[in-house]
Amino acid sequence: xxxxxxxxxxxxxxxxxxxxxxxxxxxxxxxxxxxxxxxxxxxxxxxxxxxxxxxxxxxxxxxxxxxxxxxxxxxxxxxxxxxxxxxxxxxxxxxxxxxxxxxxxxxxxxxxxxxxxxxxxxxxxxxxxxxxxxxxxxxxxxxxxxxxxxxxxxxxxxxxxxxxxxxxxxxxxxxxxxxxxxxxxxxxxxxxxxxxxxxxxxxxxxxxxxxxxxxxxxxxxxxxxxxxxxxxxxxxxxxxxxxxxxxxxxxxxxxxxxxxxxxxxxxxxxxxxxxxxxxxxxxxxxxxxxxxxxxxxxxxxxxxxxxxxxxxxxxxxxxxxxxxxxxxxxxxxxxxxxxxxxxxxxxxxxxxxxxxxxxxxxxxxxxxxxxxxxxxxxxxxxxxxxxxxxxxxxxxxxxxxxxx
Numbered sequence: 001x002x003x004x005x006x007x008x009x010x011x012x013x014x015x016x017x018x019x020x021x022x023x024x025x026x027x028x029x030x031x032x033x034x035x036x037x038x039x040x041x042x043x044x045x046x047x048x049x050x051x052x053x054x055x056x057x058x059x060x061x062x063x064x065x066x067x068x069x070x071x072x073x074x075x076x077x078x079x080x081x082x083x084x085x086x087x088x089x090x091x092x093x094x095x096x097x098x099x100x101x102x103x104x105x106x107x108x109x110x111x112x113x114x115x116x117x118x119x120x121x122x123x124x125x126x127x128x129x130x131x132x133x134x135x136x137x138x139x140x141x142x143x144x145x146x147x148x149x150x151x152x153x154x155x156x157x158x159x160x161x162x163x164x165x166x167x168x169x170x171x172x173x174x175x176x177x178x179x180x181x182x183x184x185x186x187x188x189x190x191x192x193x194x195x196x197x198x199x200x201x202x203x204x205x206x207x208x209x210x211x212x213x214x215x216x217x218x219x220x221x222x223x224x225x226x227x228x229x230x231x232x233x234x235x236x237x238x239x240x241x242x243x244x245x246x247x248x249x250x251x252x253x254x255x256x257x258x259x260x261x262x263x264x265x266x267x268x269x270x271x272x273x274x275x276x277x278x279x280x281x282x283x284x285x286x287x288x289x290x291x292x293x294x295x296x297x298x299x300x301x302x303x304x305x306x307x308x309x310x311x312x313x314x315x316x317x318x319x320x321x322x323x324x325x326x327x328x329x330x331x332x333x334x335x336x337x338x339x340x341x342x343x344x345x346x347x348x349x350x351x352x353x354x355x356x357x358x359x360x361x362x363x364x365x366x367x368x369x370x371x372x373x374x375x376x377x378x379x380x381x382x383x384x385x386x387x388x389x390x391x392x393x394x395x396x397x398x399x400x401x402x403x404x
Contacts, residue, residue: 019136023144025192026133027151032092032185033125034152035159036099037065037118038264039175041240042160042257043103046172051108055244055370059362062240062264062355064115068123069351073214075127076344084195087124088132089189094121096182123351127344132196134332134343137383141332145325146275150268153321157264160243163256217345220334223390224327225349230384231291232357233322233377234298237370238263238313238320240358245370261308263317274322275329283326284391290322291385298378302371334392 040061048058079085098118105111130148136145166174237245242263243256251259278286294316301312327346335342364373 011017018138018140022028022136023133023277026129028148030145031155033095035155036095038156038159039163039245042163045244054363055365059359062358063111065119066351066355068119069348072127072344072348076341079128083197088129088234090120091125092182092185096179098339100178103175126347130343141329145328149271149325153264160257160261166256179258223387227384227387228350228353231381232354234381236358236361237374266314267321270318270322275325278326283330284327286325287388290319295318295378295381
């Protein structure tokens with residue numbers, strides 16, 4: 001039985017053909033939602049200065065934002081049974097209001113509360129939205145997951161540029177002007193998906209028990225979690241601490257924010273290329289290339305003169321996110337009976353592990369400095385390679401019906 005045939009028995013309705021408008025709509029929502037979360041690293045140096053925070057305290061930002069992700073498996077499991085479309089439709093607006101309000105937080109406690117609330121908003125979105133994209137991708141799972149990821153990466157690239165432009169002229173209090181984009185996106189999602197049911201059949205409402213599902217996911221999730229843990233130390237520097245690192249080395253806030261956007265925008269191109277390749281040569285080879293190449297560009301970035309730093313960052317960014325659509329596609333292929341649950345488990349594991357690592361990087365940076373920890377993290381990232389070979393055998397295969 002093919003992936004598509006099995007998937008028809010559960011969850012959101014699976015389309016045989018690729019549905020570009022629906023996939024594009026979900027990708028746009030992903031970009032809009034994530035653009036607000038990309039603001040946090042860009043304004044992190046200002047928040048640290050305003051509230052007199054250490055690197056470790058700033059490292060907790062990611063934990064605040066991603067702690068709610070531990071509920072994603074539950075949300076995904078419920079989405080296999082109940083219609084939770086409003087979690088997707090309203091997410092861009094809720095994320096916009098909560099994240100832009102962080103610039104006006106009077107104390108660290110208020111900042112934490114706002115970020116936690118925003119985390120719940122994005123947790124609901126990420127538990128369901130990728131499954132909607134997958135269901136509209138037909139046999140082009142790699143393409144659908146790639147376009148979904150492209151939306152997020154574009155959002156992460158554009159968000160900081162908008163934020164630093166506004167902050168540079170109006171200060172942190174000017175961030176709420178960005179709420180308008182979230183409201184418009186939610187309205188467009190309502191128009192497109194107001195009749196969507198995240199469960200399309202009685203079979204979906206009778207999905208298998210969570211304990212059974214988690215047991216069956218163990219073989220693929222353990223190597224993925226190990227890989228994410230090892231490589232997240234480097235990712236923390238390329239994403240969460242890059243503006244702070246560059247500012248500590250003498251760069252302006254605008255240059256630091258622009259460097260962050262460069263990583264995200266080149267990452268968008270990388271996701272497009274890697275998702276196309278993974279459908280044709282298998283997910284494992286894409287992940288191997290990513291694992292071997294990102295640390296090289298990162299070490300070169302730390303070693304070259306200032307004039308060459310941006311090209312090295314562009315190289316690192318090109319491959320920084322290429323493994324994500326491959327892992328998403330693997331999860332969808334591995335567990336088609338309950339795609340929302342499988343997606344929720346993957347997203348939750350990734351978010352929780354990354355938030356813990358970002359906090360650890362902050363602690364280490366307070367002790368040894370960002371440059372030293374950056375260098376160590378780049379070398380350590382090579383240790384993720386052996387775990388790639390523990391993925392299922394079909395990770396070497398093109399997606400069903402997509403090799404041509």
